[in-house]
Amino acid sequence: MSIETLSAPPARSTRSLSSLFVLWRQTPLSFRIGLIILLIHFVLAATGPFWAPYGYSQMGTGRPLSGMSWAHPFGVDQLGRDIFSRVVYGAHIVILLSLSGTLLGLVVGAVLGLLSGYVGGWFDEILQRFLEALISIPFLVLALIAIAAAGPELSGNPVLIVLVVALVYAPRIARMARSVAVDIATRDYVTVARLRGESAWSVMRRELLPNATSVLLVEFALRAGYAPVLIGSLGFLGFGLRPPTPEWGLMISENRALIMVTPITVLGPGLMLASLVVGLNLFTEGLARILGRTVKLGVQ
Amino acid sequence: MAIFKLVIRRSLMSVVTLLLVSLIIFSMLEILPGDVASRILGRDATPETLAQLRTELGLDRPAPVRYLDWLGGLVTGDLGKSLASSRPVSEILAPRIFNTVLLSAYAFLIYLPLTLVPAILQALYRDRAADHAFSVVTLVLLSVPDFLLATILLLTFVIVLPLLPAISLVDQTSSAWEYFRAMTLPALTLAIVMAVYAVRMLRDNLIEVLDSDYIRMAELKGLSRRRVLLRHALPNALVPTLNVTALNLAYLVGGVVVVEKVFSYPGFGSLLVDSLQLRDLPVVEATVMIAAFVYVAANLIADVAAILLNPRLRTG
Numbered sequence: 001m002s003i004e005t006l007s008a009p010p011a012r013s014t015r016s017l018s019s020l021f022v023l024w025r026q027t028p029l030s031f032r033i034g035l036i037i038l039l040i041h042f043v044l045a046a047t048g049p050f051w052a053p054y055g056y057s058q059m060g061t062g063r064p065l066s067g068m069s070w071a072h073p074f075g076v077d078q079l080g081r082d083i084f085s086r087v088v089y090g091a092h093i094v095i096l097l098s099l100s101g102t103l104l105g106l107v108v109g110a111v112l113g114l115l116s117g118y119v120g121g122w123f124d125e126i127l128q129r130f131l132e133a134l135i136s137i138p139f140l141v142l143a144l145i146a147i148a149a150a151g152p153e154l155s156g157n158p159v160l161i162v163l164v165v166a167l168v169y170a171p172r173i174a175r176m177a178r179s180v181a182v183d184i185a186t187r188d189y190v191t192v193a194r195l196r197g198e199s200a201w202s203v204m205r206r207e208l209l210p211n212a213t214s215v216l217l218v219e220f221a222l223r224a225g226y227a228p229v230l231i232g233s234l235g236f237l238g239f240g241l242r243p244p245t246p247e248w249g250l251m252i253s254e255n256r257a258l259i260m261v262t263p264i265t266v267l268g269p270g271l272m273l274a275s276l277v278v279g280l281n282l283f284t285e286g287l288a289r290i291l292g293r294t295v296k297l298g299v300q
Numbered sequence: 301m302a303i304f305k306l307v308i309r310r311s312l313m314s315v316v317t318l319l320l321v322s323l324i325i326f327s328m329l330e331i332l333p334g335d336v337a338s339r340i341l342g343r344d345a346t347p348e349t350l351a352q353l354r355t356e357l358g359l360d361r362p363a364p365v366r367y368l369d370w371l372g373g374l375v376t377g378d379l380g381k382s383l384a385s386s387r388p389v390s391e392i393l394a395p396r397i398f399n400t401v402l403l404s405a406y407a408f409l410i411y412l413p414l415t416l417v418p419a420i421l422q423a424l425y426r427d428r429a430a431d432h433a434f435s436v437v438t439l440v441l442l443s444v445p446d447f448l449l450a451t452i453l454l455l456t457f458v459i460v461l462p463l464l465p466a467i468s469l470v471d472q473t474s475s476a477w478e479y480f481r482a483m484t485l486p487a488l489t490l491a492i493v494m495a496v497y498a499v500r501m502l503r504d505n506l507i508e509v510l511d512s513d514y515i516r517m518a519e520l521k522g523l524s525r526r527r528v529l530l531r532h533a534l535p536n537a538l539v540p541t542l543n544v545t546a547l548n549l550a551y552l553v554g555g556v557v558v559v560e561k562v563f564s565y566p567g568f569g570s571l572l573v574d575s576l577q578l579r580d581l582p583v584v585e586a587t588v589m590i591a592a593f594v595y596v597a598a599n600l601i602a603d604v605a606a607i608l609l610n611p612r613l614r615t616g
Binding site for chain 1: 313316317318320321324325329440443444445446448451452459497500501550551553554561572573576577584588592595596599
């Protein structure tokens with residue numbers, strides 16, 4: 001194959017469009033379905049607050065507990081709030097908190113894990129034992145005691161939720177990143193960089209991080225897929241965001257008492273939460289397959 | 301003897317991990333955010349009551365002394381007294397742990413067939429419509445949070461088909477039948493959540509084993525399909541699944557927190573949530589330590605089993 005045939009530039013816009021389509025057709029089906037579900041959720045989250053029929057805490061929008069109707073697809077709660085509007089408003093809250101918490105956990109975990117795997121020795125040994133201890137506390141329990149430790153002034157604060165998600169994920173991501181670093185640390189190009197006199201930080205950033213990207217990407221997608229459930233569980237147990245925030249887990253817990261009268265007020269937020277996580281999981285599985293990795297969905 | 305050394309080393313690591321867990325929990329709950337006494341008393345605190353409570357709880361002593369004191373208590377089985385009810389923590393914990401162990405055992409009983417049957421059927425009919433359909437079902441179930449699954453089961457079996465009680469309150473006076481009815485929905489929820497992970501894993505393992513040479517050999521020998529599957533393939537596919545079962549046990553320790561709360565089942569998980577709400581620190585600390593202990597023990601057993609089952613290590 002000659003270089004000319006590869007670099008010959010035909011009509012550019014149509015080519016990139018059609019090659020994009022070819023690329024799309026080559027991705028696994030799970031990736032495509034996952035991405036479409038995620039796009040719907042993202043569009044909903046970004047635009048929802050502008051077209052939602054009612055405000056998220058607006059009362060008296062209809063007869064309380066009146067069930068499904070065209071005006072109120074997900075029914076009306078005890079206080080006369082439109083559940084559909086609340087669910088739509090909640091989307092950006094759930095997605096923003098999940099992504100920022102996971103991202104923070106990823107950054108902290110990746111830096112700690114890569115450095116620890118590269119530096120080795122005492123630092124590595126102590127850090128590993130410490131992270132192992134954090135992982136040994138079931139993640140929901142760790143999240144609950146972290147919230148209790150933060151004290152009543154901070155409870156319900158979105159920043160606290162982001163920090164808690166990061167605290168739960170960072171040790172698990174660090175363990176993964178460390179195993180990658182240990183694997184790469186003995187390669188020639190890392191040795192060369194070290195002999196050049198590069199600092200551990202610079203080796204991590206320039207040699208280890210680029211080689212860990214695909215692992216970290218899959219790890220990020222996997223953790224992000226569970227973050228909405230973690231945030232929802234905290235809300236459900238009364239340790240997450242405070243009412244009247246339309247967080248889905250909190251809404252499920254609020255409307256659960258009256259599930260006999262209007263099941264849709266629980267199933268509506270549940271459908272949103274589950275479909276977001278289905279989308280994230282499908283996306284993760286497809287992404288892992290594209291990057292040539294295997295991923296165990298759901299194993300936290 | 302190498303294998304013996306390996307097991308000892310692995311066990312010592314677990315002890316170190318548990319010590320670190322105790323240090324983390326103690327510092328998170330008692331050192332970090334100011335002062336326990338003011339958090340217990342909340343808004344009603346006056347300087348006098350605060351000082352009195354501090355002396356009562358021994359908070360006037362330095363933190364390292366309190367930590368060692370607490371750790372010594374943990375090791376000797378003295379878990380201290382509840383702040384909310386001033387009963388010994390061990391007395392509060394014992395019936396709760398009994399209930400949760402009973403619930404977990406029931407959940408595991410449901411979990412086994414719920415894992416084996418779909419995984420075997422999927423592996424037998426792999427890449428047919430039924431296999432793909434069931435993979436979609438497990439993926440969706442994997443994405444449904446446990447509190448939502450519990451709520452949907454509640455809606456189905458309590459409201460649509462009124463077979464089971466909505467609230468699973470039991471105590472020492474409850475009969476075995478009442479216990480059985482009360483535990484069915486929480487156990488089913490936990491079993492489904494655990495089975496979903498295991499089914500996906502076992503299906504893939506089974507398919508990998510079914511493609512191997514010794515299975516082809518067994519088939520060529522003329523053994524029946526059933527015999528090949530149950531006697532030759534399944535045992536080999538189960539070993540990696542053991543690891544998932546250990547992970548599932550670890551899930552169970554956290555999962556009971558939510559599921560017991562949904563059904564108001566008086567176990568160890570709902571005790572943790574209730575005592576967190578009451579800011580009853582001695583009970584919280586004891587429950588978290590027990591949760592971490594179960595997790596560490598489950599992982600230790602899985603690792604030791606892997607060491608013992610590994611023939612390369614056995615001869616060494």
